[in-house]
Amino acid sequence: MSVLPAVPRRDALRLLAGGLALAAATQPASATAPVRSSARIVVLGAGAAGTAIANRLVRRLDGASITLVDKRREHLYQPGFSLVAAGLKPASYVVDGRTRDWLPAGVRLLEDEAAEIDPEARRVTTRSGTALDYDFLIVATGLELNWGAIEGFSLELVGENGIGALYAGPEYAERTARAVHAFAQKGGTAILTRPNTEMKCAGAPIKHTFLVEDIVTTAGKRDDAEIVYCSNSKVLFSVPIVSEKVRMLFGERGIGTRYEHVLKAIDPARRIAVFDTPEGKKELGYDYLHVVPPMRAPEVVRNSPLPWADKWKGQYWVEVDQQTLRHRRYPEIFAIGDVAGVPKGKTAASVKWQVPVVEDHLVAQIQGREGRELYNGYTSCPLITRVGRAMLIEFDYKDNLTPSFPGVIAPLEELWISWLMKEIALKPTYNAMLRGLA
């Protein structure tokens, strides 16, 4: 066609081929040539972290045997729970296909539960009795929600009795939305809590608080409603600058705060929540109560020699190096995701940063060299402040803000773009991470 410049077709092709060869030559060798290895790698848990690392290791290693253990058949997109619990998305939004479908060909999935880890013998035993010997073990079991620790609470209560519990799963998040909307029609007192442990997405209870306030306001019942956020500590969020910002926004929106209030028990018949406070037990009446239970490592980790002995007592997070995520006593063991014993880091966004680090150190060990990648504690949380706006909060171990788009997306500003990221870009990004592509 006359539009094309007059370069003979064969020359054009040669030019293109040359360009491609150049591009290939300038890529890091690691991205092109898989490392030969016969290592046996066992991954416990096929959630966000387990799936992502499996997809990446399969590409990096040639000949290694990779086995994942997880009995959960459906993959849950947990960051979407907050949207479901506000009635903005159906429960089906967070059921993200089958666990198996996210895994690459060439890895084995055992639909079973890890029951015992023996790091001396380098062996994992499953609930059904299968023994898996490993050269490398990656613990990615996530964490356990300890509902039993809240006296008088049971999951059957969620939805109908002025009780919400969005952490409990897709169905409970949907039931939580029902309770929130019922409250928005009637008004009264809403009490929102968070546990006195490390927790996944520490922003989620705050997001829920803002959303409840917004939903009540939209329903025209704001004057009939009192909304109170109960923090476990003396602050609202572990990062000081974020905590201050949340305090100011709560003030603007008329959301009350109680500090050092840890939910211990509820009396659903009388609609009373009982808190441990420095001054002793305190009772607060509620018309809507959001329960977030204490969190800890799953049983298989709690019963193993892997947790920290002197940190996070009663929570049992795996004792890993903060920067390499390698176990401090068993160098062939790594932990990624919520179960890792590092400060901060219990978000899917952190997983995205942790996975390449563990991949690097594991492959380096196989190759007999030192790993280079380090995890800086990156944690991110699009902190929703109302339907349609959020703050894109990102920080590291040192409580520094680490914005992905410095000078463009202000982290402490309530923005529509940050909401769009949460609502439409986060799930695709999460899915790309699962495939090992992001």
Next chain:
Amino acid sequence: MKELSFSTFLAVFEEMFGRELFWGLVAAALLVTLVFVVMVVRERRLESRRFLRAELTAPLGAVLAMAFVFWFTNSGPANIGGPIDWVILAAIAVAGGGGLVMASYVLMGLMRRRRRARAMPAADQRPGPGAARPLANFKKAA
């Protein structure tokens, strides 16, 4: 974000729309652009009257694009917060407006050509001064 590379970007967009739809949309956008460029090159100019008429659709495209984003998400104009939000909204409006202008220019061009093609025998008998050149171009390019 850790690896904010072009391939990450593509992977995220593939997930957002589904692989087929995403590449389908990219192909559609490229096709319209290509036809537009080819048309301008063939006609040796940007037909100013047609372009002016196409431009009239720009506000409609801009409004439709913004309305679509608000409809597709749980948000509305009241949620616009800071400067970057206005920039994004303007970009969406420009994309919608520009896209529709280009699409309607191309559409009007194609329609005119078809009308010309149908009227060809008559044009051959009584060649008008304006009709001869574009027709010659059309034959040459084809």
